[in-house]
Amino acid sequence: MRNDAGKLSLILLMAPFALWIGLLIVLPQLGIGYVSLREKVGINQYEFGPGNYADFIAEPIYRNTLFRTAWMSILVTALALLVGFPVAWYIAKIARERSRAALFLLCLIPLWVSDLVRAYGWIVLLRETGVVSTVLVGAGIIAQPVEMLYNDVTVVIGLVYTVILFMIVPLVSTLQGMDDALLEAGYNLGGGRLTVFRRIIVPYAMPGIVAGCIITFMLTAGSYLTPILLGGKNSSWFTEQIYNQFITRYNWEAGATFGVLLLGFTSLVVWAGLRLTGQSLSTTVAKE
Numbered sequence: 001m002r003n004d005a006g007k008l009s010l011i012l013l014m015a016p017f018a019l020w021i022g023l024l025i026v027l028p029q030l031g032i033g034y035v036s037l038r039e040k041v042g043i044n045q046y047e048f049g050p051g052n053y054a055d056f057i058a059e060p061i062y063r064n065t066l067f068r069t070a071w072m073s074i075l076v077t078a079l080a081l082l083v084g085f086p087v088a089w090y091i092a093k094i095a096r097e098r099s100r101a102a103l104f105l106l107c108l109i110p111l112w113v114s115d116l117v118r119a120y121g122w123i124v125l126l127r128e129t130g131v132v133s134t135v136l137v138g139a140g141i142i143a144q145p146v147e148m149l150y151n152d153v154t155v156v157i158g159l160v161y162t163v164i165l166f167m168i169v170p171l172v173s174t175l176q177g178m179d180d181a182l183l184e185a186g187y188n189l190g191g192g193r194l195t196v197f198r199r200i201i202v203p204y205a206m207p208g209i210v211a212g213c214i215i216t217f218m219l220t221a222g223s224y225l226t227p228i229l230l231g232g233k234n235s236s237w238f239t240e241q242i243y244n245q246f247i248t249r250y251n252w253e254a255g256a257t258f259g260v261l262l263l264g265f266t267s268l269v270v271w272a273g274l275r276l277t278g279q280s281l282s283t284t285v286a287k288e
Helices: 002-036 052-058 060-094 099-112 117-127 131-138 152-175 178-189 194-222 225-234 237-246 254-275
Strands: 040-044 046-047
Touching: 002 040, 002 254, 040 052, 040 254, 046 194, 052 060, 052 254, 060 099, 060 152, 060 194, 060 237, 060 254, 099 152, 099 237, 117 152, 117 225, 131 254, 152 194, 152 225, 194 254, 237 254
Parallel strands: none
Antiparallel strands: 040 046
16 A cells, blocks of 8 residues: 555656656657658648758758857857856855855846846947946046947857856755865875866866756757847847748748757757766766
């Protein structure tokens, strides 16, 4: 009876999660894959085949946009790691126990508003008549207002600001488990700060680093509002191509194809990153 009750409790607990995964993730992905294999041969006439994928390969602008999105996403991930690691180290190892909650709260504040509001906040700061340009002119650093929007630098800054929390949280969780005796042993054995960082801290924090990089990379590659609003017409982001195919051109077959390719390509990049670092999903994002 106890075994049956335990199984029933497990089923009831897992049922909402299984329904969530199945109905909102698996089935939509299967539907997108199905639509991507439909080739339009006439009005409301379709055939199944890889023609949409062949059209993508034959069009350089689509390929270049996908590769550019992947490269920019890797750059944003690297910058988020560079900025987020010192913050995570301070929260996990330097800050007092009572102040850690306040520091986490400060990191969470940007998530209290939507991506749209955050993007418009950057527009208010960086536009030609914005806060930054006005302050620089008032301080005599520049002679006239400068437009700081609609370029790759602004897009990268906005994306780093958007995803950095998802880099900090897994790093803090990992670094909090590090015994300070490991650091003391490294220094006692004659290691300098750089050696201790390279030989002790980084290997120990690698699961958190990889988990943070995976999350931030996938979020960045799938971002839409921030690149469009901060990059303007100069933005070349693959999610914009997907939006244009679905909404502007009403070409659902091409849009579905682009969606499948984005998922497949980003998954390939994540797999390559796991192979290079010697990690696995079970030791990073699925770590107990």
